[in-house]
Amino acid sequence: MTSILKWSQSLFNFEVKNEGVWFKSLSNRGVIGWILALFLTFGYITLYFFPAWLGLGAKGMPNTGFIAWFDPISLFFNGSAASQWFVYGFLYTLIILIMGVKFLIKYKNNNYQIIRTISLMFFQLCFAFIIPEIMASLNQPAMDLKNMWPLNYYFFFDWNIKKLLSSGYFGLFLMVWGIALTFIISPVLTYFYGKRWYCSWVCGCGGLAETAGDPFRHLSDNSETAWKWERRIIYPVLFLVCLMTLTILDSFFRKNPETYWITFSHFKVIILLLLAGIIALGIWQKGWLKGVSKWSKIGFISLGIILFVAIAFSWSYQKPVLLINALKLREWYGFYVGAIFSGIIGVGFYPLMGSRVWCRFGCPMAAILGIQQRFFSRFRITVNGGQCISCGNCSTYCEMGIDVRAYAQKGENIVRASCVGCGICAEVCPRGVLKLENGPLSLEDGKIRF
Amino acid sequence: MHIVIIGNGISGVSVAKSLREYSDDEITIVSSENISFFSRPALMYVFMGKMRFKDILPFPSDYWVRNKIKQVYGAVKEIDAENQSIVLDDGGVLSYDKLVLALGSQPKSLGLGEFNLQGVQGFYSLQDLEKLQDSTNKIKHASIIGGGLIGVELAEMFVSRGISFTFWVREKWFGSNFLPQEEAEMVTNHLISKNINIKFEREIIGFEADDSNKVKSVESQSGEKVNSDLVCVCIGVEPKVDWLKSTDVQTKAGVLVNAHLQTNIPSIYAVGDCVECIDPVHGRKSIETLWYTGRLMGEYLGKNILPENSPPYEPGIYFNSAKFFDLEYQIYGDVPTSFSEPYGTVFWKHPTKDKSIRLVFDAKNDEFIGCCVLGIRFRQEVCEKWIREKRKISEVLPLLSEANFDSEFSTRYERELLDIYNNTVI
Ligand SMILES: Cc1cc2nc3c(=O)[nH]c(=O)nc-3n(C[C@H](O)[C@H](O)[C@H](O)COP(=O)(O)OP(=O)(O)OC[C@H]3O[C@@H](n4cnc5c(N)ncnc54)[C@H](O)[C@@H]3O)c2cc1C
Ligand code: SF4
Numbered sequence: 100m101t102s103i104l105k106w107s108q109s110l111f112n113f114e115v116k117n118e119g120v121w122f123k124s125l126s127n128r129g130v131i132g133w134i135l136a137l138f139l140t141f142g143y144i145t146l147y148f149f150p151a152w153l154g155l156g157a158k159g160m161p162n163t164g165f166i167a168w169f170d171p172i173s174l175f176f177n178g179s180a181a182s183q184w185f186v187y188g189f190l191y192t193l194i195i196l197i198m199g200v201k202f203l204i205k206y207k208n209n210n211y212q213i214i215r216t217i218s219l220m221f222f223q224l225c226f227a228f229i230i231p232e233i234m235a236s237l238n239q240p241a242m243d244l245k246n247m248w249p250l251n252y253y254f255f256f257d258w259n260i261k262k263l264l265s266s267g268y269f270g271l272f273l274m275v276w277g278i279a280l281t282f283i284i285s286p287v288l289t290y291f292y293g294k295r296w297y298c299s300w301v302c303g304c305g306g307l308a309e310t311a312g313d314p315f316r317h318l319s320d321n322s323e324t325a326w327k328w329e330r331r332i333i334y335p336v337l338f339l340v341c342l343m344t345l346t347i348l349d350s351f352f353r354k355n356p357e358t359y360w361i362t363f364s365h366f367k368v369i370i371l372l373l374l375a376g377i378i379a380l381g382i383w384q385k386g387w388l389k390g391v392s393k394w395s396k397i398g399f400i401s402l403g404i405i406l407f408v409a410i411a412f413s414w415s416y417q418k419p420v421l422l423i424n425a426l427k428l429r430e431w432y433g434f435y436v437g438a439i440f441s442g443i444i445g446v447g448f449y450p451l452m453g454s455r456v457w458c459r460f461g462c463p464m465a466a467i468l469g470i471q472q473r474f475f476s477r478f479r480i481t482v483n484g485g486q487c488i489s490c491g492n493c494s495t496y497c498e499m500g501i502d503v504r505a506y507a508q509k510g511e512n513i514v515r516a517s518c519v520g521c522g523i524c525a526e527v528c529p530r531g532v533l534k535l536e537n538g539p540l541s542l543e544d545g546k547i548r549f
Numbered sequence: 550m551h552i553v554i555i556g557n558g559i560s561g562v563s564v565a566k567s568l569r570e571y572s573d574d575e576i577t578i579v580s581s582e583n584i585s586f587f588s589r590p591a592l593m594y595v596f597m598g599k600m601r602f603k604d605i606l607p608f609p610s611d612y613w614v615r616n617k618i619k620q621v622y623g624a625v626k627e628i629d630a631e632n633q634s635i636v637l638d639d640g641g642v643l644s645y646d647k648l649v650l651a652l653g654s655q656p657k658s659l660g661l662g663e664f665n666l667q668g669v670q671g672f673y674s675l676q677d678l679e680k681l682q683d684s685t686n687k688i689k690h691a692s693i694i695g696g697g698l699i700g701v702e703l704a705e706m707f708v709s710r711g712i713s714f715t716f717w718v719r720e721k722w723f724g725s726n727f728l729p730q731e732e733a734e735m736v737t738n739h740l741i742s743k744n745i746n747i748k749f750e751r752e753i754i755g756f757e758a759d760d761s762n763k764v765k766s767v768e769s770q771s772g773e774k775v776n777s778d779l780v781c782v783c784i785g786v787e788p789k790v791d792w793l794k795s796t797d798v799q800t801k802a803g804v805l806v807n808a809h810l811q812t813n814i815p816s817i818y819a820v821g822d823c824v825e826c827i828d829p830v831h832g833r834k835s836i837e838t839l840w841y842t843g844r845l846m847g848e849y850l851g852k853n854i855l856p857e858n859s860p861p862y863e864p865g866i867y868f869n870s871a872k873f874f875d876l877e878y879q880i881y882g883d884v885p886t887s888f889s890e891p892y893g894t895v896f897w898k899h900p901t902k903d904k905s906i907r908l909v910f911d912a913k914n915d916e917f918i919g920c921c922v923l924g925i926r927f928r929q930e931v932c933e934k935w936i937r938e939k940r941k942i943s944e945v946l947p948l949l950s951e952a953n954f955d956s957e958f959s960t961r962y963e964r965e966l967l968d969i970y971n972n973t974v975i
């Protein structure tokens with residue numbers, strides 16, 4: 100009896116800050132952790148591939164069972180019976196809200212955590228859930244206004260472009276908004292605030308990781324080997340998503356070379372210029388690129404040149420770009436990266452590999468923002484002189500598996516591509532060593548320092 | 550050249566690290582505690598389940614091989630200064646060209662022979678942690694003796710594991726021997742708010758043991774007897790130098806060293822907790838048992854052990870930090886426990902929350918000499934700069950927001966402190 104009482108007390112005692120996390124089966128990869136991981140993984144598999152098991156009605160048939168429970172809510176929002184995606188979106192939002200409240204209580208003494216979490220909850224509830232439902236109920240294309248390419252990898256797919264361009268001014272607005280978000284708004288915000296403005300303030304994947312994933316953050320491997328694999332996987336995914344988008348747009352323009360005010364030849368010029376620009380950047384490498392190793396630079400530049408030549412060749416011979424079957428690639432990416440990686444592994448493995456598996460190893464958005472954060476942003480984590488006692492709380496509780504201590508104990512500021520700026524390292528540090536900052540005036544000479 | 554370092558705590562490891570930065574000489578580190586360096590202040594987090602032991606190792610396991618630092622596990626029993634060699638407990642002999650003693654401390658005893666009883670221990674080493682973990686599930690009630698930093702850490706550890714205990718503090722307020730009165734009261738109230746069983750103004754004068762020499766209870770000067778089957782004595786630490794008494798190395802309370810951290814034997818040096826400076830820099834103690842002091846001494850010695858004519862050790866401006874349950878504490882420069890001439894002070898305390906800021910200045914010339922904060926974080930570089938530049942207090946106060954290191958969006962209180970100062974001056 101007393102043990103049950105104690106247990107139920109501990110359930111609601113959110114103030115306890117990470118005490119005993121390595122003793123509990125749920126949070127130390129014990130039996131309960133594994134059961135939860137299996138449950139989540141199979142949940143995702145059923146939802147993605149076997150929705151009928153959950154009671155989704157076959158074409159035109161009414162829903163039954165689990166999915167039917169959500170019919171009234173779906174009817175209320177958009178006037179039709181629930182789809183498996185409605186159920187998913189609804190539960191996803193609900194979990195972020197509930198676990199968000201838990202997070203708010205746990206970190207109630209830290210305003211940064213409070214504001215950031217409210218922002219995450221707001222964007223999930225309004226931008227990801229309510230606004231698209233409203234758009235749909237008004238017979239407009241439904242779009243999550245904060246979900247940008249390349250995380251939203253289908254933004255440049257032919258069907259999405261056609262849908263947007265055939266929906267009048269509203270569709271056009273969505274088109275312009277989506278492009279501006281990726282190419283203007285995001286770089287500017289990332290320059291001033293680092294990638295955190297998206298990853299731990301706005302993004303839906305981040306929203307789930309920060310709230311529901313918080314009890315598992317210490318499970319992220321912070322070894323150098325893990326860091327190596329992180330780079331080996333995330334940048335190829337970024338490359339893939341770019342390649343896929345390129346091939347899809349290529350086949351789209353091939354079919355409609357002169358239909359829109361951007362013609363096929365415009366498109367070719369834009370792509371080749373973009374590539375040339377990237378190569379030039381790699382060669383130019385002014386001061387802010389100096390941390391990169393020689394071989395990555397050489398590899399990066401030669402890959403760029405090979406691509407440039409190959410793309411130019413395939414176009415001059417009127418072949419699909421790089422001879423790639425766009426539809427196959429798209430199918431492949433959608434299945435392996437879109438469904439298996441970001442969904443099933445990304446969330447299903449929370450209790451095994453920590454809350455940011457997808458964000459850390461897979462997300463192409465995080466890869467782009469990270470590159471910018473590393474080389475062209477004012478954001479960094481400042482280390483407070485020599486106060487570090489090398490205790491390791493920061494490294495243990497970094498959900499991105501960054502070995503924060505390795506920098507802190509040397510008194511070196513932390514500028515890492517993967518840091519999502521969650522601020523938890525600074526919060527758990529018992530000696531007040533870490534602070535997230537946006538390039539403040541240099542303390543010595545009043546000049547801005549990067 | 551072979552440099553042998555006894556002790557792989559922060560001081561010994563800092564010597565090896567900074568020496569390796571510019572020298573290829575052979576480096577060996579000997580320790581009898583654990584084969585690799587770990588963070589001693591983090592031992593408590595292992596007990597509390599916040600981290601595993603491997604998480605409190607500050608360097609990846611291949612660090613030592615990569616940097617060609619040889620690790621030897623064993624206790625050193627003897628130093629043969631004439632032949633420049635040391636003898637290990639397993640009989641092994643290591644010869645050195647330069648020897649560094651980084652021996653650390655050990656828990657002080659009350660002098661009542663209490664460490665001979667079973668169930669009585671200090672909390673310093675990895676072995677102490679293991680002992681504690683072994684007994685945790687078996688005990689009914691524990692006693693923590695000594696209201697210092699380690700005592701309060703033990704209290705936090707016991708609370709997190711639900712162990713019932715009594716916390717015996719000799720002073721009237723917790724921390725009154727190292728904190729100013731207001732801060733000591735704040736910390737005391739914070740401890741009381743944690744619902745721990747804390748008894749002030751008590752000195753332990755005796756122990757009772759059962760037939761098998763296991764501790765049964767402790768007794769205070771006021772006559773209370775409290776049954777305790779685990780007793781942690783945390784009344785401070787002392788340099789771990791007993792075994793050196795039989796060698797030629799000169800010791801008093803600690804290993805005596807000159808301004809270059811050199812002992813009476815020119816090829817032997819000492820750093821960290823085990824050091825007693827013969828002539829400490831003005832205002833500093835001759836023995837400083839701090840993580841930071843160990844690291845600074847180690848970094849200094851690593852850089853200066855080989856070159857001739859090296860500059861003397863310069864500890865820099867004092868700083869320290871601690872955490873009492875949820876309450877963080879930082880101190881920079883000189884902050885006494887009471888403020889008679891020549892000290893002047895400005896103090897602000899939040900009316901409801903556990904937050905305070907204190908600046909200290911020289912009342913004669915208004916020069917800023919130190920500060921300490923509770924529940925607020927300050928920037929070390931800025932505080933040090935102001936102290937070094939002997940800024941006037943009236944100049945520092947309006948700039949105080951530069952020193953703030955709290956996380957973004959935190960409420961700021963520099964204005965309140967300035968108001969207090971202006972009101973007292975006029
Ligand atoms: C629980 C706790 C919390 C602390 N928290 C803080 C804090 O928050 N801030 C702070 O500034 N300080 C703190 N300290 C103090 C700090 O840990 C010490 O000042 C620091 O560890 C001293 O480092 P050192 O290298 O001099 O000695 P140690 O860390 O003690 O290392 C000495 C090593 O030498 C070994 N050794 C000794 N003799 C021999 C021999 N004959 N043969 C072989 N090996 C030998 C010992 O076994 C030990 O491993 C804390 C201490 C404790 C116990
Ligand atoms: S380094 Fe700190 S702020 Fe960045 S992701 Fe890790 S815990 Fe969050």
Ligand code: SF4
Binds near residue numbers: 487528
């Ligand atoms: S949590 Fe703080 S004190 Fe501990 S290792 Fe990290 S920066 Fe250092």
